[in-house]
Amino acid sequence: GRGATKMNSLMKTYKRLVLKDPVALAQAETLIKYVAYFLPAQGSEHREELFQIVTAFSKLFRVFNDSVLREAITGKSASKSDVTQLITFLSVLNNLEVVIEMVTLRVGKNKSRFLAIVVMELMRMFARGVLLLKHGHHTFTPEHLLTLNRTRVSCTDCSPGTLLRDGVCPKCDPDFFKLMQQREEGDTSPVLCPTCSYEVDVSKLSSWFSIEGSRSSATIYATSDEELAILGNECTMCHKRHSRAAKAAGVIQEVKGFQTNGLSSSSLTLPVLVAEFIDIFSSSLRLLLQRIFGAKSYTPYAVSLIADLIITYLRASAYKQLKPHEKRTHKRFVARLFLYLLRSPVLDDFTMKKLEAVLGFVQHYIPLGTFIAASAHAHLNTLQQLHTYQWSS
Numbered sequence: 001g002r003g004a005t006k007m008n009s010l011m012k013t014y015k016r017l018v019l020k021d022p023v024a025l026a027q028a029e030t031l032i033k034y035v036a037y038f039l040p041a042q043g044s045e046h047r048e049e050l051f052q053i054v055t056a057f058s059k060l061f062r063v064f065n066d067s068v069l070r071e072a073i074t075g076k077s078a079s080k081s082d083v084t085q086l087i088t089f090l091s092v093l094n095n096l097e098v099v100i101e102m103v104t105l106r107v108g109k110n111k112s113r114f115l116a117i118v119v120m121e122l123m124r125m126f127a128r129g130v131l132l133l134k135h136g137h138h139t140f141t142p143e144h145l146l147t148l149n150r151t152r153v154s155c156t157d158c159s160p161g162t163l164l165r166d167g168v169c170p171k172c173d174p175d176f177f178k179l180m181q182q183r184e185e186g187d188t189s190p191v192l193c194p195t196c197s198y199e200v201d202v203s204k205l206s207s208w209f210s211i212e213g214s215r216s217s218a219t220i221y222a223t224s225d226e227e228l229a230i231l232g233n234e235c236t237m238c239h240k241r242h243s244r245a246a247k248a249a250g251v252i253q254e255v256k257g258f259q260t261n262g263l264s265s266s267s268l269t270l271p272v273l274v275a276e277f278i279d280i281f282s283s284s285l286r287l288l289l290q291r292i293f294g295a296k297s298y299t300p301y302a303v304s305l306i307a308d309l310i311i312t313y314l315r316a317s318a319y320k321q322l323k324p325h326e327k328r329t330h331k332r333f334v335a336r337l338f339l340y341l342l343r344s345p346v347l348d349d350f351t352m353k354k355l356e357a358v359l360g361f362v363q364h365y366i367p368l369g370t371f372i373a374a375s376a377h378a379h380l381n382t383l384q385q386l387h388t389y390q391w392s393s
Helices: 003-020 020-042 048-074 082-133 144-145 174-182 222-231 238-263 270-293 299-315 322-340 346-365 368-386 389-390
Strands: none
Touching: 003 020, 003 048, 020 270, 020 389, 048 082, 048 238, 048 368, 082 174, 082 270, 082 368, 082 389, 144 299, 270 389, 322 346
């Protein structure tokens, strides 16, 4: 119908804007994020709801824009496999869970909120279980695969930084990019540099490779002979072209792997498999214990902390076998153990008193201290009230 046609037209226009200026796009995303931090200090009755909604929107906005950019730099859409859909579902759920809890608490009070939390935990546990048992993939890093390292795939030789397409800058190297675009699928013949007529072997050079497709034999790094041939060439364009593409190669490989297979994981050794099972079921167990002993009880808190420590130890024992993005996620998981200082009952019995003293000092002796303290107080109050806000990862 007309509505669908107009929506498709608007979406195409938006995608063109995204690809035209990735730098401005990043600035817009950052602006939205900082707007969220300023909202709690305002006098609105619904200031915390607004903060959480804007925060969730900024994260989903980034994920969507990254999907547009990924498709552009590789020239192909993401896989529609079950794995890809499960990863996307988990990402959306993780970003919206706090908003959902706040809405149900305001509309239906505590019973509705608890029911919503249970449903979200069960959906997350089911999705992660399917990823692990059916597809044999790790489940603790899916969020990372939906975000793009834009610095690595943006040209630093032009302003604003143009998005590299398969390692080539359309703005700085337009003639070569045009030649690459004119190639037919499966064509691996050399492409001449428009500046020096050097033959660029696109089937082997690290700059232009693919996990599958027309350049399936390529590797991520150039051979020593290729490095010498490129770097020994006096052509400035060849040097810059090689430098740009080598910088982007790792990210492009990861993106193409995700688009083809949905999720790339290291082998599931026994320690990692046990850690996965504990991680999948620990949230539901904690929720059950909180229901039995109370949300302020030390029993569910201690059980959850012990479970996370075991998970950390088991993954650390297999650290060398983890892939780079899994190692980064593991480090973030370890750092998040400090969040237990901001979770009940430790938050109520210990941390809150210390934070109140710090905020009192900030309010009296730091410029804009009143504003900062008011924002922090609003977030701390919400932290005490919302289960998903306290225990989200």
